[in-house]
Amino acid sequence: MSTEIEKADVVIVGARCAGTAAAVPLVRAGHKVIVVDKGKFPSDTLSTHVLVPNGVQELQFMGALPRILALGPSKSRYLSVHDGDLEIKERFTPFSGIDYALCIPRDQQDAVLVETAREAGAEVRERTMVDQVVWRDGRAVGVRCRSGDTEYEIHAALVVGADGRRSRIAGEVDAWTPYRASRNGRGFAFRYLDDPLGADAPDALEIFRAGSDQVLVLPSCPAGRTLVVNMTDAATIPDFRREPDAHWQRMLDRNPALNARVGAATNLSKLRSTDDLSAYYRRSSGPGWALAGDAGHFKDPVTGNGMRDALKFGRLLGEAAATTLSDPGTLDAALRDWEAARDADTISTYHWGNRESRPGTTSPLVREVLRTFVGGDRPNLSDTFNRVRPVESVISPSRLVTGLARALRAPGADRRAILRELRTELPMEISLRRHRLLDGFRSTRPTATEREGWSVGPAPKPPSRRPATEPAPVMTGGAQSHATNAAV
Ligand SMILES: Cc1cc2nc3c(=O)[nH]c(=O)nc-3n(C[C@H](O)[C@H](O)[C@H](O)COP(=O)(O)OP(=O)(O)OC[C@H]3O[C@@H](n4cnc5c(N)ncnc54)[C@H](O)[C@@H]3O)c2cc1C
Known part of the structure; x- marks a missing residue:
């Protein structure tokens, strides 16, 4: 019995933010791209789906924005914060002429992303489940899919796992266990x-x-x-x-x-x-494969940045692969550079998410630091969500010192509690800067914002492997290649 094999230049598993964003530049460059998703669109997914201007511009780059605006959404041009007597209201910094945030329910938004990828020229197959990565000589060369009773393989120069937090592709490439992570409170x-x-x-x-x-x-x-x-x-x-x-x-x-x-x-x-929201980084590239969007990196949604990063680094992955697909060595180097660029861009927000996801009431110190943002509607605090600059440059040392001085001077201040809080926060301030500026690619050195006790659950169970006696299709690698890949 032989297995049907189809050829494409790139096969992408997952057809939401990361998968469609990766597909579009590849097809625009003339490559044959097949995107498969086990779902049928429109389909919902668990998300609160805010995109600030920096993320909305990604919809524009992709060509999805006109269809999104045709849905008739509200446009939010301001961020406002209310905390007791404290009120902040700021306009967002515009990106690519876009000065508003959107919040489109995922069933509607993701259906538009699928339509946009199709219109650009990608073949998007719904109700198609990927069970396995196909290997040859330690290199990912395709995936094994199921659609109804039909099983077949798609072989390609690049396999992209854009299949979310419970990524089967991450399990298949032995990247399931994050190399750094943090429990969310x-x-x-x-x-x-x-x-x-x-x-x-x-x-x-x-x-x-x-x-x-x-x-x-x-x-x-x-x-x-x-x-x-x-x-x-x-x-x-x-x-x-x-x-x-x-x-x-x-x-x-x-x-x-x-x-x-x-x-x-x-x-x-x-x-x-x-309440299942551990933040993490997984190894996200290797020979012939990449993990885009949540499959490779997730941070607490309190930051409202998961879709922005999935769209942006989906697009950048597509752009990087579009010019390097023909040579495996060049492609793999480009994938590694892409992963390093994603990490450099997301690290600040990851640490901010870890800190913001600690439960607890607003302390006097935090309230006084927040108060330094009161007044004027120029973008400032909103630059955190909007990724205008690293979070630690927005909530800067000078604001921390001003907030600290005000908190200590306030009538009836519990100075001991404030200094105790400072003893917890200072190591975080130092170590997140060290991580961003000094620690190398895929560093596993712990950072003070990261909390133990995180969990990503067990990897999706692989289906029973093809029996060794069954005639193998052309170009499979199997368990040995898989193990080789684990060392990458
Ligand atoms: C509670 C919550 C709130 C959030 N709020 C926000 C927010 O306000 N703003 C924001 O920007 N982000 C938010 N996020 C994060 C955001 O939802 C994700 O970052 C984003 O959905 C990631 O997109 P993705 O394309 O990587 O993966 P996903 O959206 O997870 O899509 C993965 C796709 O892969 C498909 N798939 C999975 N396995 C297979 C398989 N084996 N074969 C075929 N197909 C497969 C799935 O069907 C799915 O369609 C939130 C997340 C959560 C959990």
């Missing part, structure tokens, strides 16, 4: 509602902080629909699941400003939640 509980302010709703992504809650009010799509997300102590997520409405109401009760903003909403969707 916050969980997400969210639902959609009709905005009670209707057309008068502010064109802003709003953050309402109170106690351990950080609640986002995100104008969504179509305009007038709003996504409300509580990023709260992960330990409380089981309570939200048990009694969603009662816990939603308690969240409103302990946050008067939030209650005034959305408490009157009546049309509420089902509550969705997660």
Whole structure:
């Protein structure tokens, strides 16, 4: 019995942010690209899906923005933060002429991404499951797929795993276990509602902080629909699941400003939640393969940057491969450079996510540092989400010193508690800078922002391998090549 083999230049597993963004530059360069996804679009996925201008520009680069805007979304030009007496409101720094954030439900957004990739010339196959990577002489040369009762292989110069956090491709290339990671202490509980302010709703992504809650009010799509997300102590997520409405109401009760903003909403969707959000870096390139998007790197969604990074580094992967596919050595070097560039670009935000995902109330020190951003609507604090500069340049040493001085001088200040907090924060400030500036590619040196106890769960179980006695298809490598690859 022989296996049917198809040829392409690149095969991409996963057809959402990273997979479609990688496909487009490759097909624009004239390559044959097959993208496979086990899902059928439109299809939802667990995400709160904010894209700030730096991410929206990726939709523009891809050619997806006109279709996205045709869905009639709200455009948010401001970021505002409410924390007790503290109010910050800033405009976003524009990118490529785009000065607004979007928040498109994933079923709608990802269907547009698939349409855009198809229109560019990629072949996108839905309801197609990839079970295995095919190897030859230690090099990934394709994937084995299943669609209904049909099994076949697609062989290509490059295999891209854009298959999300539970990436089968990561397991197949022996990159499943991250080489650095951090446990998250916050969980997400969210639902959609009709905005009670209707057309008068502010064109802003709003953050309402109170106690351990950080609640986002995100104008969504179509305009007038709003996504409300509580990023709260992960330990409380089981309570939200048990009694969603009662816990939603308690969240409103302990946050008067939030209650005034959305408490009157009546049309509420089902509550969705997660407390499984460890952040990580996996080895993301090797001979003939790359892991794009969440498959290779995930950071806490409190940063609102996962899709931006999946889109941007999907695109950059496609661009890097487009000119190097014909020579394996050159391709592999380009993939490694791409991975290094992704890490350099994401490290600050990864550490920021690790710090922000610690549960707990806003301390006097943090409040005073936040207060240094009050006044004027020029972009500043919003540059963190918007990736204008590294987070530690936005929340800079001079702001930390100013905030510290004000917190210590405040009437009734608990100076011991403030200095204790400083003793925890200072090593983080130092080690995240060391990591960004000094530690090398795929460094495993621990950093003070990273918390132990992380988990990415077990790798997706590989299907039973082709029996050794079965006639092998042309160009398979098998277990030996796989093991060789593990050392890369
Ligand atoms: C609770 C939560 C909130 C978030 N909020 C935000 C936010 O506000 N802003 C933001 O930018 N990011 C956010 N993120 C992160 C964001 O969702 C991800 O970074 C983004 O979805 C990654 O895109 P991706 O293309 O890498 O993978 P995914 O979106 O996970 O897509 C992977 C695709 O691969 C397919 N697939 C998987 N295995 C196989 C297989 N074996 N064969 C075939 N197909 C396969 C799946 O069907 C899926 O379609 C959030 C994440 C979570 C969990």
